Amino acid sequence: MDLTLKIWRQKDSKSKGKFETYQVTGISPDCSFLEMLDQLNEKLISEQKDPVAFARGDCGVSFDHDCREGICGMCGMFINGRAHGADTGITTCQLHMRRFKDKDTIVVEPWRAKPFPIIKDLVVDRSAFDQIIQAGGYVNVNTGGVPDANCIPIPKPNADEAMDAAACIGCGACVATCKNASAMLFVAAKVSQLALLPQGKVEAKERVQKMVAKMDELGFGSCTNTGACEVECPKSVSISHIARMNREYLCAKLSS
Amino acid sequence: MSTFLTSSIGKKLIMSISGLFLIAFLCVHLTLNLLLFAGADIYNAAAGFMGSNIIMKIIEPVLGAGFIIHIIYSIILWFQNQKARPVKYKMVDQSESSTWSSRNMIVLGILIVAFLAIHLVNFFYKIKFTDIKVTEYQLVTGMFTQEYWYIVVIYVVGAIFLGLHLYHAFQSAFQTLGLNNSIWRKRWDVIGLIYSLIIGLGFAIIPLYFLVKELI
Structure with missing residues (x-):
């Protein structure tokens, strides 16, 4: 596959960014989107267009990635107008080049939201999510003897729903794709997960x-x-x- | 409580409650309008009752406040939401992830407000503040004629915009109130669709009916 890539390049958080156009050739439809970007970076590095940038290790496109098996949530990028590209239920590392056609032009942008400042190119600072978790997304564990496992009965539907909410990997796709850059789905996932479990109910209103x-x-x-x-x-x-969080929030505010 | 109404969820709650109030009002409004089909006497009697009734006199300013609150909070929220993404995307494709009306509520809202202004001048202002020499029935049917074809177009288009706005509004209101889960989502969606179709088509059919009646 031969592709044209329009990728957002930005030196650092303070610099003004712009789109750069790159051509990549001979891309296998079986490789993942990140592997395609790896090939682009190898090409950029071997071309050494800018010796100063090369000396800084700065000529490739910077992007976040870690596990490359769809569970860590690092590889956030906006591809052709959609978070993690056109497929649903996946992160960018699970997006394969067979989803694109030969000679396609692909626009790649970082997550765009005020609380997610760009660190470099496609890398954004998602520590705002950590701050929200620090504000209350936890259960306080008091000291004392270790309780027996399974000593607190939890209804199966609640356990299932809490587990579904706990599946959130904090990738930021919800914020990136939301027309209002709202973090409601992320916050709701944590609020809901803990509000559904007996251990989390104690601090639910405050949380x-x-x-x-x-x-x-x-x-x-x-x-x-x-x-x-x-x-x-x-x-x-x-x-x-999100409906559960709204419910929790309204009840908490009305009773406090 | 102090931070409640200034929080994002609090502001959405105000949108939701004022919206549901307007949704209820539209049911009453449409029911009255449909009496046009029952003939001049019944419609004039109903319009006269609504105009002189003490309860309606109390509800009228509340209704006005409902509209104003809904409009003001939508503008406040819209500006705040714009601030959350100072640099926009070059390319956005949400055609598969959300409905057109849900993404364009503010646009539909502005168009409805523009329609509302025309509508208030056409009827509310004339009945309340001018000395009309005709009955309410004659005022309405006199408006929806071949001569004033553009008014018929405005009313039909206005009703379509209203229907689209309501389709997202209905389910959104219950979601914001937290009265939703994975089962009720589908129910609100269906009820909202039926409601918005009734309101949208109901209001659109009235001017068309009188126009066609005149042509035949």
Whole structure:
């Protein structure tokens, strides 16, 4: 496959970025999108167009990646107008080049949201998510004897739903794809997961208020219920969790 | 409570409750309008009752406030949401991940407000503040004629915009209130579709009916 790539290049968070156009040839339809970018970077490095940039190790396109098996959520990028590309329920590393046609032009952009500043090229700082988790996305464990496993009964439907919510890998696709750059699906996944379990219920009211307050403070948009987030979510986390978070939040505020 | 109504979810709650209030109002409005098909006497009697009734006099300013609150909060939320993405994408493709109406609620809302202004001048203002020499039935049917074909077009297009706005609005209101789960989602979607079709088609059919009636 021969492809034309329009990739966002930005030196650092303060620089002004722009799109650069690259040509790649002989790409196998079986390789993943990240492997295609690897091949582009090898080409860019071997061409050594800019010796200064090469000395800095700076001539390839920077992008986040880690596990390359669809479970870590690092490889966030906006491909042809969609988070993680056209397939649903996947991260970029699971997007294969057979999804594209020969001679296609592919536009690759970083996640764009005020709370996700660009570090370099396609790499964004997603630590805003960590701050939301730090605000209350945990269960306090008191000291004392270790409780017996399974000593707290949990209804199976609740356990299942909590597990579905816990599948969130914090990749940021929900924010990236949302027309309002809202983090509601991410926050709702954690609020919902912990509110469904007996261990999490103790701090549920406090948690939802703190996490929503942090989300607002960081500058994420609000939810207009378009449902785009759940479609682009690589773990298919449902917006039913957002309804549960709204419920938890309203009840917590009205009773406090 | 202090941070409740200023939080993102709090503002959405205001949108949702004011929206549901307007949804209920539209049911009453359409029911009255459909009485046009029952003839001049019944419609004039109903319009007269709505105009003189003490309950309606109390509800009228509440309704006005409902509209204003819904509009003001939508504008506030829209500007805040724009700020959350200062640099826009070069390419966005949401055709497969969300409905057109859900992404364009503000556009549909602005078009509905424009329609509402025309609508209020056409009927509300004339009945309330001018001395009309005709009955309410004659005022309505006199408007939807061949001579004023453009008014018929405005009303039909307005009804279509309203239907599209309501299709997303209905399910969205219940989602925001938290009255939703994986089962009820499908139910709200179907109920919302039926509701928006009834309202949209119901309001569109009235001017068309009187236009066609005149032509035949």
